[in-house]
Amino acid sequence: MMTTRIVVGLTAGTCLIFSQNLMAEVSVFNPALLEIDHQSGVDIRQFNRANLMPPGVYSVDIFINGKMFERQDVTFVQDNPDADLHACFIAIKKTLSSFGIKVDALKSFNDVDETVCLDPAPRIEGSSWQFDSDKLQLNISIPQIYMDAMAYDYISPTRWDEGINALTINYDFSGSHTLRSDYGSQETDTSYLNLRNGLNIGPWRLRNYSTLNTSDGRAEYNSISTWIQRDI
Template sequence: AAFNAQAETWFDPAFFKDDPSMVADLSRFEKGQKITPGVYRVDIVLNQTIVDTRNVNFVEITPEKGIAACLTTESLDAMGVNTDAFPAFKQLDKQACALLAEIIPDASVTFNVNKLRLEISVPQIAIKSNARGYVPPERWDEGINALLLGYSFSGANSIHSSADSDSGDSYFLNLNSGVNLGPWRLRNNSTWSRSSGQTAEWKNLSSYLQRAVIPLKGELTVGDDYTAGDFFDSVSFRGVQLASDDNMLPDSLKGFAPVVRGIAKSNAQITIKQNGYTIYQTYVSPGAFEISDLYSTSSSGDLLVEIKEAAGSVNSY
């Protein structure tokens, strides 16, 4: 009878030293492992983009799975992976090693020993996405403390030659004053008028205290002011108003635009066209993707989505 046998790789410790007992355990290399557990300084590449260079601890997950980079939920979140979208991350301790490929479908982690590069590939839908034109709130500037004063003044002097008509003067002053102190804005709009034969009169049109509420993307107003007249007539009020402020949103989130979803089989180029014109283009990793930062357009027409795979094939819908 004949039997097929496959020989396994074996390192003879005697090749390294005369005393084999003085040679480290080489059995892990016989199983195809290229490194030993420990801390290595590596370039971290997320979806073909270097995001950091840091010390990464490589540990033996199990004898069968071998050695892998210990990526914690906290470190993945800092790299830009949307860990909140996957419940399995919430069940792990923040310092526990997360097996990325088992938690996120189509994800992979590869260590390039020669270049000391930890290459992480996750679907685009699993990446924290910032809309085009987005500026992080921590980079917003409240401005400087200041006193503001704006005014307009007009007046007239009437002289009549007829004895039956009276001569007279009339004056009008409009004042817009304010104080900026940290995030707070104090504003006042007042008028003053005087005409011959009448007493001078001051009128307070509006006085309010205002500040931005960044987490809510809105503005808080306290005092006398007017409602916005975007859809209905503006109405004066005295009280408190909390209103949204579209100026805090990126341009791509102002107005309506559809969300485009799909699945890429490889590193692919995504092109979106409307009426024959390319309005958006990006690149995604294998797996599901979602594009939610299209600029709203005034023209009508269906969107054509083209997925050009790494091999050259093109799918459209």
């Protein structure tokens, strides 16, 4: 009976030590498996991690407090080879203001260098900025106290632009061909064209509304209204 106890105790101890060693192991890719020259100069530490994406600029979908904001290019950096990627922004105050964040109310942004790519996370208490590399999403969580009160689908003026220079034409057309047999096979052709033309140049918008009527070869054109406008 004494021998049985000793064997069981040793077996349990061996399993415990083996389990601890197994948990502590980290999968490492062996560079010797690569059939390349000068392997000593190859740094493949990035591939030993689950997140294989290197630092750089990625086009990502930005979600703010669970709501899709927009898709834009964001710079992601890595503080050290073992750290996760995190977002950073140049002109950070302008960028975060466009996100609806009350930057002017946060003292941590008073003396920031707008020419340097900065991490916003440590400057906004209680916030989180998680990069989902699989979905190319930047999930941002900001306490409501630091967010502007905005109507649904509100677009910040910092994101407005004048659009592109363009000529636009919208129209409606209808026509008919009528054959009347009771008056000696009389035929009538009529058509109606409604034109809504536009020209966009910079902030200026030129608009015209006109119509064209034809009946049996006779045409009548009317320019009903023309106007020009711009934002001020």
